[in-house]
Amino acid sequence: MTQICYFCSMDLQEFLEEGDKLFLPNLSIDLVIIGFEEGHLKCLLLKMGNKWLLPGGYIRRDQSVDEAARTILKDRTNLEDPHLQFLSVFGDSERRPGLGSEWKDFILNSGVKWDEGYWVNDRFVSLTYYALVDINKTHPTVHNFDEAYGWFHFDALPDIWMDHDQILKKARNRLKEDINRELITHNLLPDKFTMPELHKLHQAILEEKLDRSRFQKKMLASGLFERLPKLQKDTPGRNPYLYRLKKQGV
Amino acid sequence: MTQICYFCSMDLQEFLEEGDKLFLPNLSIDLVIIGFEEGHLKCLLLKMGNKWLLPGGYIRRDQSVDEAARTILKDRTNLEDPHLQFLSVFGDSERRPGLGSEWKDFILNSGVKWDEGYWVNDRFVSLTYYALVDINKTHPTVHNFDEAYGWFHFDALPDIWMDHDQILKKARNRLKEDINRELITHNLLPDKFTMPELHKLHQAILEEKLDRSRFQKKMLASGLFERLPKLQKDTPGRNPYLYRLKKQGV
Numbered sequence: 001m002t003q004i005c006y007f008c009s010m011d012l013q014e015f016l017e018e019g020d021k022l023f024l025p026n027l028s029i030d031l032v033i034i035g036f037e038e039g040h041l042k043c044l045l046l047k048m049g050n051k052w053l054l055p056g057g058y059i060r061r062d063q064s065v066d067e068a069a070r071t072i073l074k075d076r077t078n079l080e081d082p083h084l085q086f087l088s089v090f091g092d093s094e095r096r097p098g099l100g101s102e103w104k105d106f107i108l109n110s111g112v113k114w115d116e117g118y119w120v121n122d123r124f125v126s127l128t129y130y131a132l133v134d135i136n137k138t139h140p141t142v143h144n145f146d147e148a149y150g151w152f153h154f155d156a157l158p159d160i161w162m163d164h165d166q167i168l169k170k171a172r173n174r175l176k177e178d179i180n181r182e183l184i185t186h187n188l189l190p191d192k193f194t195m196p197e198l199h200k201l202h203q204a205i206l207e208e209k210l211d212r213s214r215f216q217k218k219m220l221a222s223g224l225f226e227r228l229p230k231l232q233k234d235t236p237g238r239n240p241y242l243y244r245l246k247k248q249g250v
Numbered sequence: 251m252t253q254i255c256y257f258c259s260m261d262l263q264e265f266l267e268e269g270d271k272l273f274l275p276n277l278s279i280d281l282v283i284i285g286f287e288e289g290h291l292k293c294l295l296l297k298m299g300n301k302w303l304l305p306g307g308y309i310r311r312d313q314s315v316d317e318a319a320r321t322i323l324k325d326r327t328n329l330e331d332p333h334l335q336f337l338s339v340f341g342d343s344e345r346r347p348g349l350g351s352e353w354k355d356f357i358l359n360s361g362v363k364w365d366e367g368y369w370v371n372d373r374f375v376s377l378t379y380y381a382l383v384d385i386n387k388t389h390p391t392v393h394n395f396d397e398a399y400g401w402f403h404f405d406a407l408p409d410i411w412m413d414h415d416q417i418l419k420k421a422r423n424r425l426k427e428d429i430n431r432e433l434i435t436h437n438l439l440p441d442k443f444t445m446p447e448l449h450k451l452h453q454a455i456l457e458e459k460l461d462r463s464r465f466q467k468k469m470l471a472s473g474l475f476e477r478l479p480k481l482q483k484d485t486p487g488r489n490p491y492l493y494r495l496k497k498q499g500v
Binding site for chain 1: 274275276277309311312313314315316317336338339341342343373375377
């Protein structure tokens with residue numbers, strides 16, 4: 001059986017032997033894709049053997065680094081244009097995907113030959129990005145480089161491959177910095193949301209309790225939100241107002 | 251005459267032909283080295299032909315990306331341990347140092363052969379860092395890759411090579427963000443400084459007028475500074491107090 005490489009539609013054996021003609025060597029992109037569900041921040045991980053890893057890929061020689069990141073996000077989640085931001089560079093000299101057994105097992109299980117000298121087994125500097133997405137609009141796909149996908153709580157992560165746990169930690173901390181100066185975190189909520197939902201999101205990101213009425217007062221005073229009709233619930237209790245972000249520049 | 255490559259002590263011809271055995275291909279590091287003098291923010295640039303460029307270099311295969319950046323900073327300024335922070339990645343698909351004439355002229359003037367196919371002429375993704383230094387403690391050195399160095403006002407830059415003007419702009423903007431949340435900008439001043447000097451630094455970074463007495467009140471109220479004896483001036487007028495940063499954790 002001939003395996004076709006997900007990244008480039010090459011035959012997998014050809015990709016392993018000559019993929020660096022098409023892609024920049026020693027450089028990879030890894031994406032931290034973050035959503036918010038049931039009061040928890042979650043990240044999208046892919047399974048390879050008994051480890052989980054971040055969705056990622058390589059940079060085509062004819063693509064900019066940002067374009068490559070967007071392409072990988074689109075291929076992995078079918079999302080076109082969410083918030084996608086550069087996170088950081090992970091550049092330890094010992095970052096070699098080929099060092100662990102998972103990668104080798106995957107290659108061998110694909111029915112192709114194994115060679116330590118493949119370009120994909122060399123040292124890789126990872127350029128990492130993070131995306132904030134609405135989980136309900138996100139439809140991850142599984143390719144031949146991974147067996148399954150899953151959304152995981154940041155505080156209950158499975159066994160993580162290589163240094164991807166450090167990348168996840170960096171993204172988690174970046175969110176805390178972001179929330180104090182930007183509105184980007186609203187990508188994590190649907191277009192219309194209630195103040196209790198916004199309150200839960202801020203608490204989840206900052207990992208601390210926020211006084212609910214003070215939070216709500218501050219948010220409403222910001223003038224950033226537009227009030228809509230109340231949410232119609234089937235459950236008993238007060239129906240909260242729905243809000244959405246005011247359109248910028250209108 | 252045999253030219254020795256500054257980066258690796260290889261013979262220059264050998265470096266051009268086989269340097270990618272020692273260094274990662276397609277990846278470079280560029281440094282924005284920033285100082286403060288006579289009320290102005292200045293950056294260190296090197297001359298190559300009729301253009302000026304950022305100090306930079308390559309990543310040895312046995313070095314982490316951060317180590318490579320520190321090595322380049324040390325080699326270029328003789329500074330050991332200043333504030334050195336990752337800035338951003340510049341990854342356009344058309345970033346080819348070999349495209350302009352300056353690089354080619356430099357190579358040809360070095361008395362070695364020219365070949366479009368040298369690894370140094372390929373596409374390069376630049377990982378950029380910025381350092382805040384005390385100009386008086388900084389002793390730049392000029393190597394065989396550059397003819398001269400100079401400190402330039404950010405608002406009076408000479409003719410800049412490739413996309414290095416964009417990298418400079420990014421660093422300039424980052425400083426404005428930094429000043430609101432960190433104390434790193436004090437690296438730009440000597441250990442002991444006056445409040446008027448600190449005021450001028452903040453104005454230079456933010457590119458706006460700050461009310462002097464309100465600024466001074468805010469700084470003193472922060473509790474971050476220790477007052478020292480007055481500055482002894484030879485010129486007439488009041489002698490201002492000197493200050494220094496209180497030691498952390500003491």
